[in-house]
Amino acid sequence: MAFENYTIKDIAKALNLSTSTVSRALRDSYEISTDTKRMVLEYAAKINYRANPIARSLKEKKSYSIGVIVTEIANNFFSQVIDGIESVAYSKNYQVVISQMRESSVRERSNVEYLYSRSTDGLLIALSSETTDLSYLEQLMNKGFPIVFFDRVPNDLACHKVIADNRQGGFDAIQYLVRKGKRKIAHLTGTKKLSITMERLEGYKMGLEANGLPYLPELVKHCEYGGLHQDEIEQAVTELLQEEYDAIFISGDKLSMGYLQAMKARPGADLTKIDVTGFTNSKVVNLFSPPITAVRQPAFEMGEKAAELLIQQIESKHLIEEFETIVFPTTLIEQSVSD
Amino acid sequence: MAFENYTIKDIAKALNLSTSTVSRALRDSYEISTDTKRMVLEYAAKINYRANPIARSLKEKKSYSIGVIVTEIANNFFSQVIDGIESVAYSKNYQVVISQMRESSVRERSNVEYLYSRSTDGLLIALSSETTDLSYLEQLMNKGFPIVFFDRVPNDLACHKVIADNRQGGFDAIQYLVRKGKRKIAHLTGTKKLSITMERLEGYKMGLEANGLPYLPELVKHCEYGGLHQDEIEQAVTELLQEEYDAIFISGDKLSMGYLQAMKARPGADLTKIDVTGFTNSKVVNLFSPPITAVRQPAFEMGEKAAELLIQQIESKHLIEEFETIVFPTTLIEQSVSD
């Protein structure tokens, strides 16, 4: 009996009221007498009435769902962001609809359009490695469709953005390595199309400069798909091993893990000599061997914040004029050398 | 925050047709002339018409979305399962709506009810550690609401189930440890309420018996919340350290990682002596120190299969009579001792 699909009509009939009265009573309208309200509410509770949200959506042009687009779900950083998003959405009674674009701008676009046409009320998105043309997103935003970007954000679009302090994170990484006596620090990163790549690269350069170290382009390797395919990383490592370097700063979760794997698989490589510091949100970096010093982003909190901004924008009566860019600090997590 | 969108009415008006004709043309109905169809399709494409799925849902009582309920998203196993689910859903044009219950049966239920009332077309669920009363799920299923269980499945409900061969996985783990010369093998696992706990425990017992080893209850520790909170694990480890054991078999991702963390944090514990074999879907187990031998489930494939079964059930005209239980093999991944 718990799950019959009653409608407002059933309640109206049973109580000898009109559907509008019932609707209003349910929504606690001021124009309904307390007696009627109580009656309706009681009966509704008794039959375990649940409003049909589809009908409500159609009427209100609002679906209480938000779309999320990420590279892939099975990724430390993204899954933690989604955790944060879901937490906020749950507390505000929104559903979270997820899709993956696997670094393809085509899939990104088809997902955006699908989510838009399926009347999600807004979108949270981290751009794909391939994306250069943002005009379709801009058009949607101009139509009033709320979009909040996180992690990988557009440069010159007026919108809410939630990011980590990538520049500082990169800078800290270099400072740390230099303090450990490293002088030739390589950099493994993603495509230049992404904001995170450029910001972390800047941090890297700033770090070098602050320590009077030269910037050597041959020590910087870009993986166009952010290490989504291990081949990219193998290729980069092969190239790097022809250079001389005593430490490496890596600009992403997938890349960091992939680099360690690649090195582990090369019998020749001496893992103890080349220090690794990399962006990663793995919760078990301290268990790794060879060790890796992690640059950690507050992924959960970033997800929370992004969801809050989005829902706030969705529920705002007027068009947002002032867009915010929220920057979260990163944390450097050094692996204890207990063993 | 509304924005203009074309409707079937706009097309009808522009083309001097009735809405029903347009609707039928759009759906490629046999009763519409090819000429009219072409005209409608062309115009629709020109104005970039997108059908309002909410309206369609209301009419058809079908939303082309499926709900997924897991403990948490930021988990190796679950995120990989969701990856598989999303892949299949994407290819069949279904949306994936995600929610987390964090081992709470209350949250599980509220999520189920919410997803149901929001007219998702079906549900994929791995039960919470607390859940004992399945009657509300049974009621939904009796009403014809499609639910496919994966990983943590009910014992005696007629439904599709997708699981790993947990018994065999446990058995293999013990065989492996015994072959390495271990004789006192502990077991760290979750609550007895869960199918996976009982099956893996059985595998453990079978393994012991097959090797003429005694089953010692004091070597088996249950964490009621599957290690969701690290305290549980600390507690179990503290208890275990008072026993004598030379190896341990661990029954879940969270527990495996948590155990390694707990041990690492205890200066006294000699990590090299106690071999660890555990269920985990981490893709970097081979980088761990202390090493862990992984019992790996084909999580992605399990997600794919579960989604396929669900969508098949959703789209089937008649009630399913024969339910399937799909069992996937596990793989034992030994860490190479290269360093």
Add this chain to the structure above:
DNA sequence: CTGAAAGCGCTAACAG
């Protein structure tokens, strides 16, 4: 305070 009626955008009898 309550009810009648219109309509959100779409589909599907039922008539032509």
Add this chain to the structure above:
DNA sequence: CTGTTAGCGCTTTCAG
């Protein structure tokens, strides 16, 4: 082949 009509379940004027 195409149009008319009647809803899906809910909200919301507009009248009483």
